[in-house]
Amino acid sequence: MRWEDMVCPECGAGIAGVVNEITADLQEADDGSYEFTGTTDFDTQTDLVDGEGREKLVCHNGHEFWSRPLADSDFVACHLCWHEVPVKTAHLHNGKWIGDACCWDERLRASE
Secondary structure, rough: OOOOOOOOOOOOOOEEEEEEEEEEEEOOOOOOOOEEEEEEEEEEEEEOEEEOEEEEEOOOOOOOEEEEEEOOOEEEEOOOOEEEEEEOEEEEOOOOEOOOOOOOOOHHHOOO
């Protein structure tokens, strides 16, 4: 899977996971509060998605952020020349997209 932002905007750490939402069964207590019954319905599990279609991600340091998932047919901006390049051939280098045909050279290739 690929997202538009592949590193945390707060700390630069990589993606650790996608934040999901699931339904947990609750039971009302006598005092009006609710308690977890110990049952979770994993059939209701869904990714958290905002109104712009971005998914909520979490980095290795626990920061949550939103990023748009990318399909192989999508394009991203090369961080070096800002040309639109196919995400399918782009390289993720230090958390930034680099175009294969425009800017991915021997110097960058050797640093991987």
